[in-house]
Amino acid sequence: MKIFDTLADLAACVGQEVAVSDWVTITQEQVNRFAEATGDHQWIHVDVERAKQGPFGAPIAHGFLTLSLLPVFFESSFDVRGSGMGVNYGLNKVRFTAPVPVGSRLRGRMTLLSAEPIEGQGLQMTWQVQVEREGVSKPVCVAESLVRRYP
Incomplete structure (x- = not known):
C-alpha cells in the first residue's frame, strides 16, 4: 500500500500509475447477494447449472458488481494521511470488456488522470x-472514476 502525506503529494502524481490494489476473489455467494440487492437475477449469474451450458461455461459476475469493487480497489492500494474523507463523485466512462467467471481474482490498476482543487480545500480527481x-491479459473493466477527497 502506498502512503501519501497530503492531497498535494497525491496530486503531484497526475499522469502516473499511482497504485495496484490487492486481489479480490469473486464468489458465487457474492454474485447471488448482488442479484438480491439489485433484482438482476439473469441466469448467467445465478443459475450455476444452466450457466455451465451457456456461452461462458460458468456463471459470471454482473458487470455492475465488478464496477462496485472500485472503492475496495482504492481502499487497498493507497492512503492519504492528510485526507479525512473521500466521496465517489461519478463516472465519465465505463466499459465491461470481458466476462468475470465466478472464482476469478480481480484487482484494480489506478492511474491519476487529473486533480483539480475544489471548495473545502479538497481535490476532485x-x-x-x-x-x-488474474491470468488474463485483457482487462475485464475499464472505468474513468471521479473521486473527491477532503482534508
Missing part, C-alpha cells in the same frame, strides 16, 4: 481504473 483478471 479523475482516475482511470483498469480491472484485471
